[in-house]
Amino acid sequence: MRQYHQLPLVGFLLFSLIPSQLCKTCEVTEENDVHLNSLLSTMTTSKYTSGTQSANVLLSLRLVGMQNQTLKQQLSQQVRSSVEMRESNLSSGQLAMIILALGACHTPDETFIYDHHLISHLQNKFQAEIENMGAHDGNPLTNYYQVSLDVLVLCLFNGNYSVTKVADLFSPENKNYYLRGQFSVGTFNISSHVPKSVTTPNPPSNISVNYSVVITKTYSTTVTVPSGSVFLDVMEEAQKINETVFGFTVEKSSWGPYITSVQGLKANNNERTFWEILSGGKPLSQGVGNYVVHDGESLEIHWSKY
Numbered sequence: 392m393r394q395y396h397q398l399p400l401v402g403f404l405l406f407s408l409i410p411s412q413l414c415k416t417c418e419v420t421e422e423n424d425v426h427l428n429s430l431l432s433t434m435t436t437s438k439y440t441s442g443t444q445s446a447n448v449l450l451s452l453r454l455v456g457m458q459n460q461t462l463k464q465q466l467s468q469q470v471r472s473s474v475e476m477r478e479s480n481l482s483s484g485q486l487a488m489i490i491l492a493l494g495a496c497h498t499p500d501e502t503f504i505y506d507h508h509l510i511s512h513l514q515n516k517f518q519a520e521i522e523n524m525g526a527h528d529g530n531p532l533t534n535y536y537q538v539s540l541d542v543l544v545l546c547l548f549n550g551n552y553s554v555t556k557v558a559d560l561f562s563p564e565n566k567n568y569y570l571r572g573q574f575s576v577g578t579f580n581i582s583s584h585v586p587k588s589v590t591t592p593n594p595p596s597n598i599s600v601n602y603s604v605v606i607t608k609t610y611s612t613t614v615t616v617p618s619g620s621v622f623l624d625v626m627e628e629a630q631k632i633n634e635t636v637f638g639f640t641v642e643k644s645s646w647g648p649y650i651t652s653v654q655g656l657k658a659n660n661n662e663r664t665f666w667e668i669l670s671g672g673k674p675l676s677q678g679v680g681n682y683v684v685h686d687g688e689s690l691e692i693h694w695s696k697y
């Protein structure tokens with residue numbers, strides 16, 4: 392995925408912004424207020440099912456200086472419980488996000504970080520990322536986005552890490568930042584399919600789409616689904632048609648369902664492989680649980696490398 396390669400830059404940007412921002416809220420001009428309202432309302436009315444989701448929202452609410460104490464307390468409780476229940480299962484980046492959220496703005500939550508030794512847990516998880524990189528051609532256990540979150544948090548919360556190792560890791564010479572020979576995402580080309588406005592009073596209740604699984608060979612079928620269906624519905628219908636060819640597995644993540652395998656072929660971080668989803672040959676900017684499919688569309692899931 393191409394955005395992936397922008398991550399070191401994002402990391403450095405955060406480095407320079409966050410220390411002074413940990414408690415400094417940002418101003419939004421009145422004319423821009425309107426753009427934030429729907430986002431804030433979504434953030435305050437949504438139900439959060441994972442500690443990472445709650446941590447992301449808590450951090451944002453604190454940084455924008457939202458006064459909704461009840462919501463912030465609820466989110467903080469969810470975040471703390473997720474640490475108590477599954478600290479050892481959290482990925483390094485998830486733990487880093489949690490520390491950022493609890494530590495932002497010097498609230499009483501900050502003591503939780505030290506009482507539960509979260510910085511030394513993060514140091515261990517970061518060390519495991521580095522060791523995995525040594526053993527697997529520079530590939531972390533998770534990804535570079537999470538490794539940069541780890542470094543950011545270890546730096547902000549005075550954890551231990553080797554500055555020279557980090558400098559090496561984030562050097563632009565690192566070949567893992569390049570995708571198809573390119574460092575920059577300037578030519579990034581994702582489909583931003585704008586839904587066609589429906590003018591007919593009675594839109595058809597079913598639509599047909601072409602669906603293909605592409606590995607070294609292409610396996611295609613035509614699937615009929617109710618209009619308004621998402622990519623995942625198409626995959627489920629195809630699976631009913633032929634389980635061997637279109638069978639897949641999915642995992643819940645904070646962004647929704649994430650496709651982990653098709654035809655039994657599993658994505659692997661060490662090999663930088665993943666199942667990429669496309670429409671009309673262009674990578675989609677939403678996941679299978681959100682992307683609404685359209686009549687006549689050509690959908691694909693590709694065995695890809697990042």
Ligand code: B12
Nearest residue numbers: 484485534645646647648649650665667668675676677678
């Ligand atoms: C790293 C990354 C990937 C890696 C994940 C594997 C790995 N090695 O870790 C790869 C390159 C494989 C990937 C793939 C995809 N990604 Co991606 N990815 C990210 C990125 C840069 C960081 C995720 C992360 O580690 N977050 C921090 C940790 C702490 O949070 P987490 O929730 O535990 O992270 C997990 C999930 O985010 C999951 N994940 C990653 N991408 C996606 C996408 C979807 C739709 C889902 C459900 C889960 C998921 O993998 C993470 C590690 O397990 C984010 C950008 C961001 N700022 O978050 C985009 C991002 C989440 N991805 C995105 C997209 C669109 C995709 C793809 C659908 C692209 C495509 N056309 O195929 C595919 C997923 C297809 C599938 N199989 O279901 C979008 C989601 C937007 C949305 N509104 O749905 C994001 C926000 C980028 C963007 N701005 O467009 N991705």
